[in-house]
Amino acid sequence: xxxxxxxxxxxxxxSHTCLLFLENGYEVIAYDLxxxxxxxxxxxxxxxxxxxxxxxxxxxxxxxxxxxxxxxxSEVFHRNKSIGKPITGVIHFAGLKSVQISINEPLLYWxxxxxxTINLLEIMENNNCKNIVFSSSxxxxxxxxxxLLDEHTELNPCNPYGSTKLAVxxxxxxxxxxxxxxxxxxxRYFNPAxxxxxxxxxxxxxxxxxxxxxxxxxxxxxxxxxxxxxxxxWPTKDGTCIRDYLHVMDLSEAHLLxxxxxxxxxxxxxxxxxxGKGTSVLELLKIFEDTNKCNIPFEFADEREGDVSRLVADxxxxxxxxxxxxxxxLFEICKSGWSFYKKKNNIF
Ligand SMILES: NC(=O)c1ccc[n+]([C@@H]2O[C@H](COP(=O)([O-])OP(=O)(O)OC[C@H]3O[C@@H](n4cnc5c(N)ncnc54)[C@H](O)[C@@H]3O)[C@@H](O)[C@H]2O)c1
Numbered sequence: 283x284x285x286x287x288x289x290x291x292x293x294x295x296x297s298h299t300c301l302l303f304l305e306n307g308y309e310v311i312a313y314d315l316x317x318x319x320x321x322x323x324x325x326x327x328x329x330x331x332x333x334x335x336x337x338x339x340x341x342x343x344x345x346x347x348x349x350x351x352x353x354x355x356s357e358v359f360h361r362n363k364s365i366g367k368p369i370t371g372v373i374h375f376a377g378l379k380s381v382q383i384s385i386n387e388p389l390l391y392w393x394x395x396x397x398x399t400i401n402l403l404e405i406m407e408n409n410n411c412k413n414i415v416f417s418s419s420x421x422x423x424x425x426x427x428x429x430l431l432d433e434h435t436e437l438n439p440c441n442p443y444g445s446t447k448l449a450v451x452x453x454x455x456x457x458x459x460x461x462x463x464x465x466x467x468x469x470r471y472f473n474p475a476x477x478x479x480x481x482x483x484x485x486x487x488x489x490x491x492x493x494x495x496x497x498x499x500x501x502x503x504x505x506x507x508x509x510x511x512x513x514x515x516w517p518t519k520d521g522t523c524i525r526d527y528l529h530v531m532d533l534s535e536a537h538l539l540x541x542x543x544x545x546x547x548x549x550x551x552x553x554x555x556x557x558g559k560g561t562s563v564l565e566l567l568k569i570f571e572d573t574n575k576c577n578i579p580f581e582f583a584d585e586r587e588g589d590v591s592r593l594v595a596d597x598x599x600x601x602x603x604x605x606x607x608x609x610x611x612l613f614e615i616c617k618s619g620w621s622f623y624k625k626k627n628n629i630f
Contacts, residue, residue, distance in 0.1 A: 283306070283307040283308045283309070284308060284309070284370035284545075285308070285309040285310075285311065285367050285368065285369050285370055286308050286309070286310050286311070286369070286370070286371050286372065286373060286541075287313055287359075287369045287371075287372045287373075288300050288303070288310055288311070288312050288313070288372075288373045288375065289313045289314070289349055289372065289373070289374045289375055289376035289402065290313075290314055290319075290375030290376035290377065290417075291310070291311075291312025291313060291314050291344075291375065292312050292314040292316065292319040292320070292321070292323040292324055292344070293314065293318055293375055293376075294319075294474070294484070294485040294486075294530065295375055295417070295471075295530055295533060295534065296312065296314070296319075296373075296375040296376075297319070297323050297326075297327060298483055298530050298531060298533075298534040299373060299375070299534040299537050299538075300327055300342070301327050301330055301331070301478070301483070301534075302534045302535065302537070302538055303373070303537075303538060303541075304327070304331060304336070304341060304342055305331075305334070305336065306538060309341040309342070310341065310342050310343075311342075311343050311344070311345060311358065311362070311369065312324065312342070312343070312344045312345070313344075313345045313347055313349070313355070313358065313376070314344070314345075314346065314347075314376065315346065315347060315348045315349075315376070316346055317488070318487060318488050319488075320488075321344070321346075323483065324342075324344045326482045326483060327342065327483070328342060329482070330478075330480055330482060330483075333480075345358055349376045349377075349394075349398035349399070349401055350394065350397060350398045350401055351401075352401050352404075352405065355401060355402065355405050356405050359408075359409040360409075363409065368410075368411065369409070369411050370411060370413065371411065371413035371414065371541060371544075371545070372402065372406060372411065372413070372414045372415075373415045373537055373541065374399065374402060374414055374415065374416045374417060375417045376398065377395045377398065377399075377417070377446075378390065378391055378394050378395060378443070379419075379443065379492075380443065380492050381421065381441045381444075381492065381588045381589075382492060382586065382587075382588065384441055384442040384443035384446070384588075385441055385442060385588055388442040391442050391443060392442070392446055392449075395443075395449075395450065396446050396449050396450060396453075399416075399450045399453065400453065403453070403454075412462065412464045412465060413464075413465045413466075413541070413544055413545060414454070414464070414465075414466055414467070415466075415467040415468075415469060415537055415541050416451075416454060416467070416469070417469060417471065418447045418448075418450070418468050418469060418552075419443075419444065419447045419470060420470055420471065420472045420473075420526070420554070420556070420593045420595065421439055421441065421447060421593075422437050422439050422444050422447050422448045422451065422470060423435050423436070423438065423439075423470075423593065424437075424439050424440040424444065424590055425438070425440065425590040425591065426438075426590075426592075429560075429592075429594065430594055430595065430596035431554065431593065431594065431595060432596035432598070432599065433470075433552050433553065433554055433596075440588055440590060441587075443588075451552070454466045454468060454550075455550070458550035463548065465544040465545070465548055465550075466544070466550050466551070467540040467541065467543075467544050467551045467552075467553070468551065468553070469533075469536060469537065469540060469553055470552070470553065470554050470555065470595075471528075471555050471556070472525065472528060472554070472555065472557070472593060472594070472595045473493075473494075473525045473526055473527045473528065473556070473593075474527075474528060474529075474530045474533050475493070475494075475495045475527050475528070475529070475530065475615045475619055476495075476529040476530050476531070476610065476614060476615035476616075476618045477530065477618040477619050477621065477622035477623075478530075478531065478618070478622070479531075479618060481618070481621045481624075481625040482622070482625070483622070484618075484619065484622030484623065484626065485619070485622075486626055494525075494563065494566065496623075497509050498566075498567065498570055498578055499619065499620060499623035501579065501580075502570070502574060502576045502578060502620060502623075503623065503624075503627060503629055508578075508579040508580055509567075509578060509579070509580045509581075510580070510581055510582075510583040511563050511580050511581070511582050511583065512582075512583055512584065512585055512586045512589060513582070513583075513585035513586075514582040515585075516585070516591040516592075518562055518591055518592060519562060520562050520564050520565070522562045522563035522564045523562065523563055523589065523590070523591055523592065524560040524561065524562050524591065524592040524593070525560070525561060525563075525566075525592075525593055525594070526556035526558065526559060526560055526561070526593060526594040526595050527561055527566070527612060527615055528555065528556050528557045528608055528615075529608065529609075529611075529614060529615050529618070531609075531610060532609055532610055533555055535606065536553070536555045536600065536604070536606050539604040539605075539606050540553065540604065543603070543604055551603070553597075553599055553603070553604075554595040554596060554597055555595070555597070555600060556594065556595025556597055557595070557597070557608045558594070558595055558596065558597045558608075559594070560592060560594040561612065566612070567580060569612050569613065569616055570616045570620070573613050573616040573617050573620075574616060574617065
């Protein structure tokens with residue numbers, strides 16, 4: 283089945299994806315600097331494999347490293363080649379993802395997300411490994427008049443984080459035209475949320491909570507009194523921002539399908555990955571409260587720089603090409619996300 287390097291493999295989406303590739307017969311190396319994840323996740327993935335009686339633990343390894351560390355990344359590729367098991371593809375999650383920090387620290391974001399990716403691509407090319415799936419983001423679109431965003435919607439990121447994602451997309455587009463046999467999949471995620479049904483893998487940012495879900499869980503657990511909602515006068519039905527939430531398990535499955543499609547068809551693919559349904563922040567709070575029988579007090583705060591009112595995917599392309607669509611709804615997202623949070627924080 284081949285050996286896959288998963289950069290950022292112990293992070294939120296990476297950990298679910300490592301597990302899925304292992305369950306589907308791939309050997310996996312997770313390469314991660316652990317700046318927003320922890321080594322425990324590696325052992326949790328192994329435990330989940332054992333629970334399924336899958337004796338795959340030897341097929342899963344971890345290297346702590348930075349994608350900007352060319353020497354170490356090269357060594358990983360060479361080591362695997364020298365034992366006759368070369369890395370045949372990369373799923374590239376590693377990167378920084380905070381819109382707000384990217385506004386204050388743009389150089390850090392360009393260095394990690396763009397220079398880091400250039401390093402990775404150079405090393406892949408030197409080792410004749412030319413299959414990659416890259417984590418892009420709906421932030422590449424920015425504010426748009428369209429209700430649903432398809433892959434041809436104008437690209438207009440309105441924060442440095444989104445600009446770094448678009449820069450990497452352009453580099454990958456150039457590579458695919460270089461006729462050097464690259465097979466490239468770019469997935470533009472909308473809003474991943476939820477957790478693995480075991481309650482063992484999920485999202486736990488080490489600092490700077492920015493995604494809405496971990497913040498809602500902190501309030502549900504009474505670690506915080508209330509949640510701040512940024513803006514109440516957005517041009518939407520209830521004045522709060524509209525986003526497109528999709529379950530992290532559905533998102534992981536999109537990676538596997540994209541990768542397998544690339545291997546059999548030499549292609550350059552760009553897909554939106556979302557549910558195709560818009561949910562306002564207030565609607566999401568209500569669904570979370572109803573699902574988990576709790577109360578989430580909130581207060582409105584000023585709109586944040588770099589935010590947009592609405593980001594909802596048109597997912598026709600990925601559905602028609604890969605036969606992928608979401609299998610899990612917002613109820614499952616809220617239930618699994620809260621169940622993971624409770625386990626992680628020993629709340630019973
Ligand atoms: N979660 C989202 O809402 C979302 C939405 C759109 C796109 N994305 C993109 O998806 C990818 C994964 O997101 P996530 O939510 O799993 O984030 P995450 O922070 O949980 O995972 C990223 C992982 O990459 C690692 N990492 C960061 N910089 C690194 C470096 N220089 N070298 C090696 N490892 C490094 C971190 O330690 C972390 O484990 C990111 O590229 C992110 O920009 C995420």
